[in-house]
Amino acid sequence: MKPVIGITSNIDSTAHTLQNTYTQAVIAGGGIPLIIPTGVERDVQHITTLLDGLVISGGGDIAPQLFDEEPIPKxxxxxxxxxxxxxxxxxxMLSLDKPILGICRGHQVLNVAFGGTIYQDITSQITNPILQHDQKAKREHQSHTVHIEKGTILASIATSDKIRVNSFHHQALKDIHAPLIISGKASDGIVEAVESTVHHFVVGVQWHPEALITNEDQVxxxxFEAFMKACGERMATVESH
Structure with a gap:
C-alpha cells in the first residue's frame, strides 16, 4: 500500500493551481498525491482519516487577522x-499525529496553527540588514545558506550544519511557540525551518525542496524521503490497530 499524501493548492477567481513539482516529489517518494481544494472544511475530519500525510504548499500571504494584527501597506x-x-x-492532522511537511507559505501556516506570528513583510518590518529572500533566479537555484540546529530532525536529514536553499518569500516567522522549535536559520537571522518536539513528524521549511529535487539536491x-518514511510508519501503525 502506498501512502496517500494530501497537498493543498492555490486558489484565484477561476482556478485551483499547484506547481507540478509537488505532485512529482510525492510520486517519486512512493506516495499517491491527492490535491485538496478550498471549501471542504465540513469534510476535513473525513479527509484526514483518508490521508497518511499532508504537504502544505507554497503560495500567497496569510491574512494577519489570524495572528491578531492589522494589514500593513506591503x-x-x-x-x-x-x-x-x-x-x-x-x-x-495534529490531533491524529499524522506527518505534516510545510513548505514556504506552509511553513508559515504551521507556525500560525501553533499560535505563532508572522512578519507581514520582512523588508519593512525588520530593521537589521537582510538577505535577498525573493531571489531573482530560477527556482532550482540555491541562493543562500541555512544554518542547521544540532539534534533536530532537520540536522539528521541534512547531515551538515549548513546547507544552501532557494528562496521565494517576503513574509517570515516572528514569534514561535512550543512545541515548535527552530531547526534552521539564514545568516541574517530569518527562521528557515521549524519542527515539533511532540509529534511524529511535523516539519516546516521556508524554502522549496520540491523544486530542488529536480536539481538533484540530496538534502x-x-x-522528502524522511517525510514519506514517516507517512509509511504512521500508516502501518494505523493498520496494526
Whole structure:
C-alpha cells in the first residue's frame, strides 16, 4: 500500500493551481498525491482519516487577522478561504499525529496553527540588514545558506550544519511557540525551518525542496524521503490497530 499524501493548492477567481513539482516529489517518494481544494472544511475530519500525510504548499500571504494584527501597506494578496482549509487540515492532522511537511507559505501556516506570528513583510518590518529572500533566479537555484540546529530532525536529514536553499518569500516567522522549535536559520537571522518536539513528524521549511529535487539536491531528496518514511510508519501503525 502506498501512502496517500494530501497537498493543498492555490486558489484565484477561476482556478485551483499547484506547481507540478509537488505532485512529482510525492510520486517519486512512493506516495499517491491527492490535491485538496478550498471549501471542504465540513469534510476535513473525513479527509484526514483518508490521508497518511499532508504537504502544505507554497503560495500567497496569510491574512494577519489570524495572528491578531492589522494589514500593513506591503502585505500581498491574501486568500482567507485557503487560510481556513489549511488551518483546519493542520488541526486535525495534529490531533491524529499524522506527518505534516510545510513548505514556504506552509511553513508559515504551521507556525500560525501553533499560535505563532508572522512578519507581514520582512523588508519593512525588520530593521537589521537582510538577505535577498525573493531571489531573482530560477527556482532550482540555491541562493543562500541555512544554518542547521544540532539534534533536530532537520540536522539528521541534512547531515551538515549548513546547507544552501532557494528562496521565494517576503513574509517570515516572528514569534514561535512550543512545541515548535527552530531547526534552521539564514545568516541574517530569518527562521528557515521549524519542527515539533511532540509529534511524529511535523516539519516546516521556508524554502522549496520540491523544486530542488529536480536539481538533484540530496538534502531536499532526503527531506522528502524522511517525510514519506514517516507517512509509511504512521500508516502501518494505523493498520496494526
Amino acid at each position: 502585505l500581498g494578496n491574501v486568500t482567507p478561504e485557503r487560510d481556513s482549509i489549511e488551518l483546519e487540515l493542520v488541526k486535525h 531536499s531528496r532526503r527531506l
